[in-house]
Amino acid sequence: MFGLLINPRPHQDESLLGYLQRLAKANGLPRKELLTAFARADETDVADWLQMMEGPLSWPAVSAEFRDPRPKGVKLWTTHHARYCPICLGEAGYWRESWGLTLVTTCSVHGTELHGRCPNCLKETDPSAMSANSCQACGTSLSGTNFEIAPASDTAAWLTSGFEDRFYADSLPADAGLAALTYEQFHELSSRLAVRSLPTERTQPLKVADSGSLEISRLMANAAGVVLMNWPLAFRELLSGLKAVHSDNEHWTLSRSFGPIYHDIHRDLDDSCFDFLRREFESFLQHAWEAPLAKRNRNLSEETIERHRWVSFDSAAEACGLGVSVIKRLHQEGQIAYREKVHEDRVFTVVDLDHLKAISQHLQGVADMKETSTLLSLCRNRVRQLLAGGTLQFFGGEPRPGERWLIDCRSINELIDEKLPTSSDQSLVSINYLAKHSLPKGGGLVELVQAIRAGELRAYGPAENGSVAVGAWLLKPQDFAAWQQARAENKSPVLPGLSVVKAAALLGVKEQCAYAFVRLGLLWSTAVERGRRTQLMVKPQAIDRFRRGYILGPEIAVYLGKSTREAFKHLWEARFRPVAGPSIPNAACRQYVWVRSKKLIDYLASEAAQIDDPEAITFLSTPIAQPRDCRFRHVGSR
Template sequence: MFGLLINPQPQSDESLLGYLQRLAGANGLAGDELIKAFEQAEAGDIAVWFSRFEPPVSWSSVSEELRKPKTKALKVWSLRHKRYCACCLAESAYWKETWDLTLVTTCSLHGVQLQDRCPGCSVKINHGAMLANSCKSCGYLLTEQIVEIPAADSHSAWMTTALEARLSKNFKLGNSGLDALTYEQLHVLSSRLAVRSVRSESTKPLKVAGSGSLEVSRHLAQAAGQVLMNWPRAFRDLLSDLRDARSDGKDWKLTSAFGSIYRDIHHDLEAPCFDFVRSEFESYVKDAWQAPLSKRNRYLSEKTIQDHRWVSIEEAARLTGLLRSFVERLHDHGELESREIAHSSGRKLKVVDVALLRELSLRMQGSVNMRQAAKLRMRPAKSSTQPRKAKTWCALKFKWAPVLAF
């Protein structure tokens, strides 16, 4: 495609941008000039060029991003902001494809944070630094270190390892859950969980200023890794934290209680590969949501709505077949656990645990009230013989319990 004399083979995990810079350097060209030529090339010419060697997994996706940049707020690839591991550059002298991923902020090989500034002059590095692995401002070699590199935290390191594994040609997707996600799908899930974790009050679209920069990416990678490496417990903790942060006494609606993450889970993550996220959310609602669920909710399953424990007193009476007045008396006597839900209009609604009411209802089957018990005492025995009469009273004694006082 370029008609160059020297065409070195790319490394199996080499960055496309890094290879273009290395190719330019081998032929005495300016790196930016070759990158511009690649961006303006026809798709067919690029496909033919790729067919001459076996390109790394990322090149097809990165090629599209270079030639037709997407407008998404949180992109999979951060191509404008360069980052690197000085130890890797010193050992292998090429830029790795995973360093271009937005949520990769650590080096899995050396266990340190990636860098995006020149150790000599602290200027942020750009594409030009990839040509000779040196700072374009001061000429400092990026393979040398004059300061200690911070160690990677466990959450960001987990995020890096998970994404790197999916870029390997030998990686095999699992059948379900996180193991079934590609690196692009994992990025989509991770970025949404991360943004909702660090911006719990935000109801705006998924936007984070400077998300491609290493400084911001570190926060996002750490937040996402914290949730995903401890799935599903940490996800449930996140849901509880989001609800607590938004609690204002009127959080009986799921949309108002959980904010944007509720839409993320059921609308923006609607692909079948994210079914396990929705399933875990419904499990959380079943266990922890102590308010009524709307029967018209189109996101929750019918079973979750029907089996939900917390309902109004009127609904509890209908579901159990008991009189409403009787349910109210149980509530007033403290036999039923209840919650008070405030509507935006100011109206208040009492809800009770229908599962507990069902248990009480089962225990009351066969019970008699005081008037019925009195009638049983006055019922004559069928036999006039004394032994038969004693046996009848003995049998009746066990039939009286339990006796209701209502």
């Protein structure tokens, strides 16, 4: 093709551009003349010349890239930059073809980093330096040992070995996986993992500027080596890091939560040789993706979607054979693991299916209120006292009207004794009788059962053998009277606080509001037995806690200089939600109540400053106006 007199034979691992420069020098041609002729030659002539020369494996690919470069983010071969190992140049005198691979940045022979600049003038080397193995700017030789030689990093050296092993291998393993990739496929995977590993603010990070320069390639090689050298653990760490970067995402979608690497895995790397990559990604999802998976997702396997553990209420109910309302009750009581995401003022919830399946095994043996009352021989009010006192265990919290109790049969069986001693005393009375005539209506049964279990009272069973429910346990009247007397003497005659009516007066609210605060748990109270009657008492500490933790509508209206109704609208538009009020579902109250959070206090102070109210600003800065601790945070507050 060139018609030259001297045609030296190429070395088996010599680069194409290096050989062309050596060929030009042997025939006394200018450095760029032969490269220009090669680039402009006819396609057929080039193909014939390559076949005649029987050159190294890389020549056809490098020839195509050099003659007709195609735009690509990270190219496989770099033809505008020249990298070298000064020791190899001094020993062999030619440029190795593997140095032209973009992500090869180390010398596999000497275990050192490749050079990409002149050691004297620091100018970046290009293919023209291959002619005389010297810098074209200052003439400094690029070969020898008088260089600052840096040892190669483990990750970059591992990646170089990965490329060269695949490039020179006669055959690759037949089993699918990382080792079965060709060097072109290995480059495609490495370049994408490297780009996704490095932080960037570019909208198209895969288009790496000047990726052929050694400085950029070295960063990418180290990043790719970190992931692939420790496969698959490092790949999982990369996915976890990308997921954390996008953790503020408002959506439960894989593409937005993992970023561009999701499309790399399922669209760009779509060849069957990358199936192992998709399997590893799906395995990671099974353990780390705490969000739902759309059943219409065609990128994931059907098995992955079916086995995913974080599902909606409806899917969980279908999988476990439970009612949706039961699962929602378990979620509200915090008895199952769940995750929530707020989007456009809506809360989306998923639950852990594995955790729910474990709980559902216990739910197979639950009893409702009627069954429990029959089994224990007690009225329903007394059963409720045992539930409230923790003697009976239940799932899903207290049910709403129309729903059934889910009482654990294991705790019921603990109140059915088969080994009670019998007695012929005719004066024995049952616990059911005592609960009706002697114990206070609001309590006492829990303490009585605890006393029997502790051995303070001795219970007996009827003459007939068999299981005896707690309501049919028999006590001696004199033992019960002595226990009641001792219990009354141990009680303090001083009431532990104020009545709810007096607490309302101290708080400056109507009695109905104070009772609503107690019912909603905003104002703590204590049930005190007075004879057979139970009275709610509010301790002074509870009143102080309420004042520090919550703020009422009239107080806010004063700070804002508006009416109570206008103040509510004003805070609602500012996204401060009350925890109780006339229009709040499941938290009805005649007055609106907000959590006294720091953000709300700061907001009220800024509003008071705008209306020039120094008294309000001064009061808002006092300790009584500031929230005491994080216990007053509420889901409904901002």
